[in-house]
Amino acid sequence: MQRLTENKIILVTRPTRLAELKRRFSTRSQAKFYISHLGQDFSDYDREETEYGNSVQLAQQTLAALSRVQTIDRSFLPNFSFGPKDIIVVLGQDGLVANTVKYLDGQPVIGVNPDPARWDGQLLPFQVHDLDKIIREVFRGVRAKKSVTMAKAELNTGEVLYAVNDIFIGPQTHVSARYNISIGGRSENHSSSGIIVSTGIGSTGWLKSLLAGASGIVQNVGTNAARQVQQELLPSGKPPRLKQRVNLAPRSEFPWDANYLCFTVREPFPSKTTSASIVFGRITQREPLVIVSQMPEHGVIFSDGIEKDFLEFRSGSRATITIAEKHGCIVV
16 A cells, blocks of 8 residues: 555544443443433434444544554543654544643644534534545645644642643632732732633633623623612602613633733632732733642642643642643644
8 A cells, every 4th residue: 555654643532422331331231221211312322423433434544545543542642652743633522632732742633523413613624534635735734734822830849731722720629729829920819719721722612601701790780780870860760771781791712822821710709818809811921820829638730621630739839820832733
């Protein structure tokens, strides 16, 4: 077989819902009984399994005709050694693309949507039948790519965690996070539900939802306050006239390759010993975010929604959050 190159293509896959159920219950019949007993449609699990399996098989056949191929499950990503000239094909959902990119150092990533009828896939611009064309263009260096700014959390112990979408710093359970926060020469003690640091590529996710929620609260509080004032000032019997509500939700999205990150504090609580003025801002190389833990236990730092892959963040630990020295590369 005549291949285009001997450079390796890594195909990253993930288990389907049915595969995870079979892992839990040992057999398909037991998994079906469990799902059916809960009143869910098991046939949807079957359809997903079939569609994904067909996509994996077709992707492997297409890629094998072009280069050497190695297929790995997402669970191997943290310990897998990627070569500097590898091309990575991710077959899954958006989250799998992000989880793959954070373990790379500039290798091109091709996001493939295995089931367009099921997944929207903002980071999955291609389908399996596009692979032959896309891989050839990547090999020739004529395919467009986007640089992705990544975030980095480094502890004073030397431990490091990278993120493509976002970093969470806070409690592992539903308790208050206690810490000292510093940026740009300002510093204060906090009690909150934790801190979210978002990259540009992640700004349409967790950060967007946090800002939308905060904006909705401010808007409703402001409207109710205005209504109360008007009711007190207007003559009795006249209903208050309020202007039409305007959508005040701030625009959260920023470029994938931005030279900054954004942070926001969730539910900061002002008290005699804690403040709530440093709650939102930008992080740059010159102005990193520094967090010193005041939590005896349950403090963690994790990235991209992978709670199992975390750094312990207990009392005395200092985390410096900044732009990573490496960048992601996504084929578009």
